[in-house]
Amino acid sequence: xxxxxxxxxxxxxxxxxxxxxxxxxxxxxxxxxxxxxxxxxxxxxxxxxxxxxxxxxxxxxxxxxxxxxxxxxxxxxxxxxxxxxxxxxxxxxxxxxxxxxxxxxxxxxxxxxxxxxxxxxxxxxxxxxxxxxxxxxxxxxxxxxxxxxxxxxxxxxxxxxxxxxxxxxxxxxxxxxxxxxxxxxxxxxxxxxxxxxxxxxxxxxxxxxxxxxxxxxxxxxxxxxxxxxxxxxxxxxxxxxxxxxxxxxxxxxxxxxxxxxxxxxxxxxxxxxxxxxxxxxxxxxxxxxxxxxxxxxxxxx
Numbered sequence: 001x002x003x004x005x006x007x008x009x010x011x012x013x014x015x016x017x018x019x020x021x022x023x024x025x026x027x028x029x030x031x032x033x034x035x036x037x038x039x040x041x042x043x044x045x046x047x048x049x050x051x052x053x054x055x056x057x058x059x060x061x062x063x064x065x066x067x068x069x070x071x072x073x074x075x076x077x078x079x080x081x082x083x084x085x086x087x088x089x090x091x092x093x094x095x096x097x098x099x100x101x102x103x104x105x106x107x108x109x110x111x112x113x114x115x116x117x118x119x120x121x122x123x124x125x126x127x128x129x130x131x132x133x134x135x136x137x138x139x140x141x142x143x144x145x146x147x148x149x150x151x152x153x154x155x156x157x158x159x160x161x162x163x164x165x166x167x168x169x170x171x172x173x174x175x176x177x178x179x180x181x182x183x184x185x186x187x188x189x190x191x192x193x194x195x196x197x198x199x200x201x202x203x204x205x206x207x208x209x210x211x212x213x214x215x216x217x218x219x220x221x222x223x224x225x226x227x228x229x230x231x232x233x234x235x236x237x238x239x240x241x242x243x244x245x246x247x248x249x250x251x252x253x254x255x256x257x258x259x260x261x262x263x264x265x266x267x268x269x270x271x272x273x274x275x276x277x278x279x280x281x282x283x284x285x286x287x288x289x290x291x292x293x294x295x296x297x298x299x300x301x
Contacts, residue, residue, distance in 0.1 A: 044203025
């Protein structure tokens with residue numbers, strides 16, 4: 001699937017009707033674990049796009065461009081809200097956390113096998129040992145507080161095993177800075193990998209920060225707070241890999257390309273994701289086609 005060779009099927013208003021805005025959540029006892037992780041990942045991708053768009057808008061004086069940014073941003077906000085509400089109310093924050101860490105382990109390992117840049121692979125391999133530790137600690141806390149086994153939540157797909165001990169994760173901020181991509185035309189997979197892992201870790205960092213403040217007991221608050229600080233290091237590390245010499249418009253184009261890649265991949269790889277994201281909501285994939293966004297910005301670039 002090459003979004004640059006596709007024409008968006010929908011060319012009108014990108015906004016979703018309120019009637020389609022409230023979606024039916026998945027059943028936490030029946031959902032495929034990778035449907036859960038893909039929802040989390042796409043949620044993080046949407047948040048990164050929205051946040052980047054806000055920062056872009058605040059730093060440019062072209063009102064016509066700011067109107068276009070606001071137009072696309074509202075649609076992306078709606079998509080993020082739809083994704084967020086796919087999580088059922090009876091799935092606890094800790095159970096959902098297991099999904100976050102399953103995503104961190106499997107996505108990091110998968111990208112490390114696909115990237116070409118040795119520096120990016122080194123960063124992924126380094127953080128993967130810490131992701132294993134986080135999954136193990138949250139699984140242990142889940143078992144301790146509820147008696148529930150995280151192996152059921154990950155479907156047996158992801159190994160729950162100790163990684164690098166958390167006490168060894170904390171380091172000076174300078175040590176989290178990696179060499180960025182400096183090639184004039186880096187491999188497409190490297191650009192996609194660096195951007196999507198940054199968005200995923202940023203989503204995790206924010207989720208843990210908010211969860212820690214609402215957690216009812218001190219042990220859980222301390223756990224979320226500590227691992228949340230490690231996630232800050234991961235976001236810093238992965239963000240430092242991004243190509244620094246791109247203009248804001250070039251970065252905007254890359255953000256939309258990453259969104260096309262993630263949503264397109266989820267539709268192709270998951271039998272359930274399309275149903276939950278679109279059909280149950282009364283929405284079909286072409287109605288939330290990120291290729292539409294891509295063609296909004298491609299002529300400007």
